[in-house]
Amino acid sequence: MKAIKLLGHSKLRIEDVPDPVPDDQSVIVKVRATGVCGSELHGFKGDASHIGATLNGGHEVVGEIAWAPKGSAFKPGMRVGARVVQGCGQCNFCRQGDETACEQKKYYAADGHAELFKLGLQGVHVLPDDVDWPAAVLLSGDGLGVPVRCARRLGDTAGKKVVVLGLGPVGLSCVVVQAFRGAEVCGADVSPYRVKLAKELGAKEAVNVASESIQQRVAEWTKGQGADIVILCVARAESMALAFELVRRHGTVFQVAELQEANMKLGDWFLRKEAFLTGSWYYTSSDWPLMLQMHRAGLPYAKLVTHVMPLAKAQEAYDVFVAGETGKVVLRES
Ligand SMILES: [Zn+2]
Ligand SMILES: [Zn+2]
Known part of the structure; x- marks a missing residue:
């Protein structure tokens, strides 16, 4: 063959x-x-x-x-x-x-x-x-399996503000799944093509992080509170810090990207902010x-x-x- x-x-x-x-x-x-x-x-x-x-x-x-x-x-x-x-x-x-x-x-x-x-x-x-x-x-x-497992582990996200960082196929699939479950979704990527596609798949907000400040957009969108959930779909170590910058106090960062290591600001993220970090694989x-x-x-x-x-x-x-x-x-x- x-x-x-x-x-x-x-x-x-x-x-x-x-x-x-x-x-x-x-x-x-x-x-x-x-x-x-x-x-x-x-x-x-x-x-x-x-x-x-x-x-x-x-x-x-x-x-x-x-x-x-x-x-x-x-x-x-x-x-x-x-x-x-x-x-x-x-x-x-x-x-x-x-x-x-x-x-x-x-x-x-x-x-x-x-x-x-x-x-x-x-x-x-x-x-x-x-x-x-x-x-x-x-x-x-895993194209749908990963976002669905993520959704099951996150539970009911209807009405919540969810940022999806990274709009490769799994990120885009998280956008479509979360929007369908009633979340308000903001997608972010450096590819204009994928930012546009995220909108077509149900994202309310879509940010090209190459030309725009995601911090500012999310702050405006959430009236300064931060996102309820950030789904990390990009395997860059600095994106983990960005996710915790964007998530609100007591919010959740959910990792699906194949990211092995990142510098953690434990005091800021888990003590002061009392945020959660979890994830899922396959x-x-x-x-x-x-x-x-x-x-x-x-x-x-x-x-x-x-x-x-x-x-x-x-x-x-x-x-x-x-x-x-x-x-x-x-x-x-x-
Ligand atoms: Zn795969
Ligand atoms: Zn077994």
Whole structure:
């Protein structure tokens, strides 16, 4: 089969690789579409030293089941999406549907930008009939999964003022989810394209932080109080300090960005301001029902997909995504 290999230095190659080998714990999916995700960009842009022989980063996969083990709940031809972080199925976390907390979790996340994809049975989500392949990439993957898990952990945000810092696909998806749940949303980014898209997805306010002071805009918008919630969707250490500058006293900063370290002003943030900091990673089987429910209720997330390109044009797709003039970029079968 054909598969992408990320080579680092902003290059990739389409290679012929062996088909995945079936086993009784997995299905083989004929891939119809895959999402290009910000989490792959270190592999795309990096120096290639850490890139394994088959790693191509694809983990937001949808398609039809090509093969399923006998006696499983799945049949060839079923339209499915992939949850690629799966647990042991036995521990307390797994039993309550929080597989990302499982000590023995497994990843099926290395090689989804390909013609076929092997997926553990536990992570097979059967898609509703009324979703097309590009939108299904968001619906059944972390594109919607991360914002929905964030929303579940934040609880009722109706009427609250929520700032979303960073408007990549996950930030934009947080905008659409929070607006749909009745929050007043302010999106912020340096890309004029993404600032405009945030407005179209339901943001009341949208700030280009390259040309405008976000501190001033949020102060005016909240009458000097600060935002109730700031969702951090940009992995820059200084953005954590900005988030605590923008959040009100007793407010919440919620981290979804892959930010590993930041300087903390503990006294200012947690003593004087009595603010909260929490976050979430990926999504789990317990988030899937709400993802489906929001789809059925008309969540306009499909607008977030701005580019659909064939696998054969993957280099162009990554280049356009890196340039920042996109919402979600989806690769479809060639
Ligand atoms: Zn992703
Ligand atoms: Zn477990």
